[in-house]
Amino acid sequence: MKDKLFSNWGWKLLSLILGFVVWVTVLNVDDYSTTRQIRDIPVTLINTDAITDKNQLYDIVSGETVDIIVKGRRSVVNALGASDFTAVADMSKLSITNAVNITVTANSSSVNNNISITIVDNVLQVELEEEQTASLPVTVTTKGETAEGYTTGIPVSTPNLITVKGAASVIERIEKAEVQVDVSGRTSDVTATCTPIFYDANGDAVSGKKLESKVTGVSVTIPVYKTKTVAVKLDTTGVPADNYKVVNVEYVPNEITVGGPADVLQNLTEITVDDIDVSGCSEDLESTIEISKYLPDGVVLADENTSISVHVAIERNISRTMTISANDITIENKLTDYDYAVQFPEGNTVVISGLSDEVAKLTAKDLKITIDAETLSIGANTVELSIKDSDTYTVDSTCKVDIEVTAMP
CATH class of the missing domain: 2.170.120.30 (RNA Polymerase Alpha Subunit; Chain A, domain 2)
Known part of the structure; x- marks a missing residue:
């Protein structure tokens, strides 16, 4: 039995070697070299302070993600996805055309050593713009209607000024910072914290990726007052031109609705407008006046119409000798x-x-x-x-x- 085990050992060794060669050959045929495209790998920007330290902002025009072609063993390549790679653009190497090369490496060093990477488009393109800062007063608007017989007073906001910074082209469009408070059905003061929104001259909201403000919330208090209807009294001042006189004064409306603290409204019976100046006039005078400036302190106008239309009739005097x-x-x-x-x-x-x-x-x-x-x-x-x-x-x-x-x- 022992002789049989050790006999013909040369042929047996040769058979073993041939088996191993066949196994390696089969393995290589099954795990052949292949290529594969991997898409949308996010590009990470580094050394961005090379731009921001110059009071500039950047906006990516193209190259936020990158595609690559990977070549290697099928078993390795087929297991890879976008998350297995890191794409980097070094902003300190930005060219005069505002472009920078993208580099891509595998997260695993062993994978990196067993594949080759070809970047489909290895350029990230940016647009540079000067950074600008603006300080804007906070405008408070209301939404809805208070309960019948009530109106809103002058709002108080904290802070009342917002500093915002961003790309010059965006900042230059901003006209105001506005917060809106819902006063629907209210009969008492309203307190709210609101997020400011920036608007341009056309009333459109302005936003931008690089638009920044330290103020994220504005605290607003809006007093809510009872209303009262009071008369409007209007007088002229000055003297018309020689031989002319005021013959009639007409104005509408002749009463307005106002709101204010109860102790102020209690003694308020009329609003006096006494500065319609007719000095030197030789013809009828027509004027539109804003009634709000004649209101006592603490009193607000509750009417939608904020103006009064005035017509002063002026006629010429004549002299007559009578017998x-x-x-x-x-x-x-x-x-x-x-x-x-x-x-x-x-x-x-x-x-x-x-x-x-x-x-x-x-x-x-x-x-x-x-x-x-x-x-x-x-x-x-x-x-x-x-x-x-x-x-x-x-x-x-x-x-x-x-x-x-x-x-x-």
Whole structure:
């Protein structure tokens, strides 16, 4: 038995060697070399301070991800995915065309030694822009309607100023920082913390990857007041041009709804506008005024319409000379059995002035000239006529009359 085991050992060794060669051959045929494309490997940027330290910002134009072709043993290559590789772009090596090469390596050194990597497009392209900073006041707006009979007061925000930085092209578009608070159905003060949103001149929201602000929340308090309807009183100031006068003042609305603290509203009955200036005017004056500036401290306007339309009618005065006769003079308190004779020693005219429409239709009787007989004595009396001004005219000059008082026989 022992002889059989050790006999023909040469052939047996040869058989063993041939078996091993066959096994290696089969293994190599089954695990052949292959290539495979792996897509969308994220590119990591390093040394970005080489850009940001120059007060510049970058925006990736192309190359945020990269594709590679991997070559190696089938058993190795087929097991690989995007997460097995690291793609890097070194921003300190940015070219004058704002491009930088991408390098890709396998995360495992053993894998890295057994494959070859070809990058499909090995360039990352960026766009550079100057960084800019702006400080913006916080604008508070409301959404919804308070309960009926209530209105909102002036909001208070903390902070009331926001500093934002970002690409110059983005910052230059921003017009305001706004927060919005819902006041629907409220009858008491509203407190909220809101996220500010940046808007451009067209009212569109402005955003950007590099837009940064340290303020992420704004604390807002909005007082809610009861409302009250009060009258509007309007007066003019100044004097129109010579021979002109204000004949009428019309304005709408003549009452407004306001809100404010209860102790302030309690004593508020009207809003006075007394600075409609007609100085030197020779024609009608039309004006639109913002009523809010005439409100007392702590009072806010609750009406949607914030303005008052004013029309001041201004007309020209004319002068008219009127002839007076004795019949136009009424002597009051006459004594019985006395005769009163009126004469005009120097002329019998008076001059009045007023609006043309009013003055043109006046008669001497309309002047209502009277003389009190109790002031007269027996004999000759000289009296200067005293004629009162009226709402439609003024007396510019008058005349004297002689009155002879005699006892009748």
